[in-house]
Amino acid sequence: MKTNLSLLALVFALSSCTTVIETGNKIEKTFSPPDAVNYVTTKPDGGFTPQINDQRFGDKIQMLAVRKSKLASGCMQVQFDLRNGSYLGQTVNVSFEWLGADGSITERQGNWMTTPLEPGALTTITAVALKPESTECRLRVLASR
Amino acid sequence: MKNTFTALALAAILVGCDTPATYKDADGRQLVVSLDKVDIQDFATAGSTMLQSMVTSPAFNRAGANPVLQVGQITNDTGTNFDTSMLLVKITSPLVNAGRVRLLESDPVAMAARNNTPGASVPVADFVLKGKILEDRAKSGSTKQSSFVFQLTLVEVKTSLAVWQQEKIVTKQGTMNSIGF
Numbered sequence: 448m449k450t451n452l453s454l455l456a457l458v459f460a461l462s463s464c465t466t467v468i469e470t471g472n473k474i475e476k477t478f479s480p481p482d483a484v485n486y487v488t489t490k491p492d493g494g495f496t497p498q499i500n501d502q503r504f505g506d507k508i509q510m511l512a513v514r515k516s517k518l519a520s521g522c523m524q525v526q527f528d529l530r531n532g533s534y535l536g537q538t539v540n541v542s543f544e545w546l547g548a549d550g551s552i553t554e555r556q557g558n559w560m561t562t563p564l565e566p567g568a569l570t571t572i573t574a575v576a577l578k579p580e581s582t583e584c585r586l587r588v589l590a591s592r
Numbered sequence: 593m594k595n596t597f598t599a600l601a602l603a604a605i606l607v608g609c610d611t612p613a614t615y616k617d618a619d620g621r622q623l624v625v626s627l628d629k630v631d632i633q634d635f636a637t638a639g640s641t642m643l644q645s646m647v648t649s650p651a652f653n654r655a656g657a658n659p660v661l662q663v664g665q666i667t668n669d670t671g672t673n674f675d676t677s678m679l680l681v682k683i684t685s686p687l688v689n690a691g692r693v694r695l696l697e698s699d700p701v702a703m704a705a706r707n708n709t710p711g712a713s714v715p716v717a718d719f720v721l722k723g724k725i726l727e728d729r730a731k732s733g734s735t736k737q738s739s740f741v742f743q744l745t746l747v748e749v750k751t752s753l754a755v756w757q758q759e760k761i762v763t764k765q766g767t768m769n770s771i772g773f
Contacts (some may be wrong), residue, residue, distance in 0.1 A: 519653040520647070520692075538773070540621070540773060554686070557619035558619045559621060561637065577687065577692050591773045
């Protein structure tokens, strides 16, 4: 009888494990400071510069690669590969700005685009410039509460 | 007397619960998320996603420097009433302002003025943009889910062929409206 009870308790604990983790995640989000915006900016040499302001989010979402190419129209296209490296689903919100060769903002897509990411899932964010003078892209990344 | 104090205290608490109206950034994260209607941020998300897709399409890139675009019919097939220009402007305004397209106006005043202008010539549209907005609702217990489907098609005028098509679905789920994400 005692063994049966212990087994039942173990099964119950295991089956509710996900809920416990998710509840812990929600509590952590509730009590932590407001989420800061993170940035990834492309560089003329083909690389990129990350600026992580929300370390809690930065630990979960990884920037794997950034690809820059020129379209037939003469405008730039940048693709950012993001991965959810955590054990929980995350929702990534992105928007971006385009910069000219002198660093000034040439275009802006200010609204947040929401992308839910399953654990381990990869997503590619594509940003396309509308003006030929836009050379570098600054991706803004924000976590959902 | 005691009852009066209790009533006053209750009234004070209730009044204190109200949130005064404040201005919010229309592109920010503190906007109301509604389950029963398309929100302003949904139009922005759908519009910018579709714009990005359209400008990378081979047909659009083959069209030359600044093709002439005409806006066709955009049907609102949802249960709520809204002006479809909430979506269209998100697509046409960046394109026009960046000089990527010339937008053919069909405004009656502009047409009348043109008809009265000797020698005026009207460019022929290279593309027509048309579309539809639909909705789908589902419910499980107290959880409601609403999906708004934005469908756009770019038609090449000289061939009458659809050269680009995109569908963007915005799905919202919850038991009640909320603020922010």
